[in-house]
Amino acid sequence: MVFCAIPTLAQAQVWVSTAHLSDPTQQLTIEEVATTLQVFEPTPKGFAAGYTRNVHWLRFQLRPLDTDQAPSVLEIRPSFLDDVRLYIPQTGGGYLEKRTGDRMPYASRELPYFGLALTIPPIPPEGHTFYLRLQTSSSSILALRHWSSEDFGPAKSLESAVLGLYFGVLLTLLTLLAWQGQWRYNDLHRSFMGFTTAIALGAFGLNELIAPVLNHFHTGISDHWTSVSTLLIYASIGPLYIHIFEIKPGSALFWFYRLVMWLPLLGLLAIPLGIYTEIMPTLGLLTVIAVLIAVALSWMPTQLHQVGGFLIALAVLCVAYGSTSILLSAIGVLPGNFWFVHGFQVAILLAIVFLMLMLVTRARQLADESRQDRERVIAAESQASAEKKSRQELTRFVAMFSHEIKTPLAIIQSSAQSLQLIRAKTELETHKRLGRIITASERINHLSEQFLSKDEIEAEGFKPERKSLDLVQCIRTAVNDNEDRQRIHLALPQNPVIILGDSRLLTILTNNLVSNALKYSPSNQPIKLILRPSQIGWSLSVQDRGPGIAAEQLPHIFNSYYRGQRDANIRGSGLGLYLAKRIAELHGAHLTVESTVGQGSEFSLHLPIITT
Secondary structure, X not given: OHHHHHHHHOOXXXXXXEEEEEEOOOOOOHHHHOOOOOOOEEEOOOEXXXXXXXXXXXXXXXXXXXXXXXXXXXXXXXXXXXXXXXXXXXXXXXXXXXXXOOOOOHHHOOOOOOOEEEEEOOOOOOOEEEEEEEEOOOOEXXXXXXXXXXXHHHHHHHHHXXXXXXXXXXXXXXXXXXXXXXXXXXXXXXXXXXXXXXXXXXXXXXXXXXXXXXXXXXXXXXXXHHHHHHHHHHHHHHHHHHHHOOOOOOOHHHHHHHHHHHHHHHHOOHHHHOOXXXXXXXXXXXXXXXXXXXXXXXXXXXXHOOOOHHHHHXXXXXXXXXXXXXXXXXOOOOOOOHHXXXXXXXXXXXXXXXXXXXXXXXXXXXXXXXXXXXXXXXXXXXXXXXXXXXXXXXXXHHHHHHHHHHHHHHHHHHHHHHHHHOOOOOHHHHHHHHHHHHHHHHHHXXXXXXXXXXXXXXXXXXXXXXXXXXXXXXXXXXXXXOOOHHHEEEEOOOOOOEXXXXXXXXHHHHHHHHHHHHHHOOOOOOEEEEEEEOOOEEEXXXXXXXXXXXXXXXXXXXXXXXXXXXXXXXXXOOOHHHHHHXXXXXXXXXXXXXXXXXXXXXXXXXXXXXXX
């Protein structure tokens, strides 16, 4: 915006130095003011008297801006002044009065300009002394600029374009804030949006952009617009700083900034009560103090090291420059000048941009923290689930182990006791008892082997061997190890089936499937074991004529230590099918089951051919 305004400053225009006379009685006329008895105080850097009900007279001299002595234009800023009267000296004596101000209907103004401007008749080479009468309920601050008629129009067109760009950026930021939606549940976003909205409303009033539209309906709307938006800007600073600096509720600083918010809001009542002029100096100074405290807070080391801390410090400095300069001018501490008006708008826009970047930085940090929290929750849930699963497996293991080990131990104990009693009896009876001891010992041994196999394949980094083997011979070995092998009907290829795999693990897999089928089939019924080619390699099927598996149990049968409700009277560890599935996975195969209640089950191992 500053760079865009450079061509404007280069046009034929002159800042006007003035002298000031205060009229507390509001009764002085131009004739009385123009007498040499009145004492004017010089105000070369601009005029600012603050909030006062006095009438102010300003005296200044204008000289021709070019040799043509053409009409010129006097620009009067700021544009929120209520009643401005310019007195132009006439050749025959006396003064021509011209009026303007934000209470004058826009259509009645001399020039179609959103600010305040009056035309000046041709000025003689020696110049003229002009007088300007100012009366306003807003701050009595004034700066004058003298333009040539040819340059005023293009310069103001450029200014309109710059203001359009300014408000375009401002409204775009507001739209992004509203669209993002975090203001609905985030206090910092909400207070920042309130601050930005108040700034936008204030900038509209400060640049008199309301008058061309609203003054058609009521001339006081633009005047009240400026007053209301100024109070809203003051009020929005308090909650913004509370949430930026995360000021602790209940602290002295917290209540100070709450006071900074509530007093301007209560000050809205001063407008209809007619005491707006009286309360604004106090509210202005309070706001300046609040801004300066924020500057001190923003540059504290603890604040700078926070996320977005440096951006906050820059934003607060911009707010301090923009607001304190115009506030101190408004209450009469600093002289009025065009740079305070434009400097305020540029500084506040930069502050809003810095705060937006800070919000984006904090939003990214919150998103990262939220993601990390979700990952921690997922990890904790996964760990809790694993621990729960381990406890369940341990519970099932203890229950299974106590059930399975109890029977063979009882057999061993009773058989040993019987041997003591039948030492004198026949050798046949002794052989029978020894057979029962051997069988019980084999059951314990099988149970131990299952546990050891489970620990082995679940060990971290375990990989099966990849050696060439004959799958047919591996199956025959597993069948021959079973004492009920006469019930097993084999359908195997006549020629060897050479694959790469772990012979010992595949034997355990086959043995578990065969043993499982024999256990659940009636003792007088055979089972079938079929090896045949498939689309991916080879398929090994084990078919039984047992009771079948209920549909609700099928998803669980491959879990470790799982036993169905009807399996209580059938010996087993609940590890056989789990080990079979895990070994299949280690070989890149998959194990499936098809079962019909009352007819039997078929377990199928789909084994791909592994060549490397």
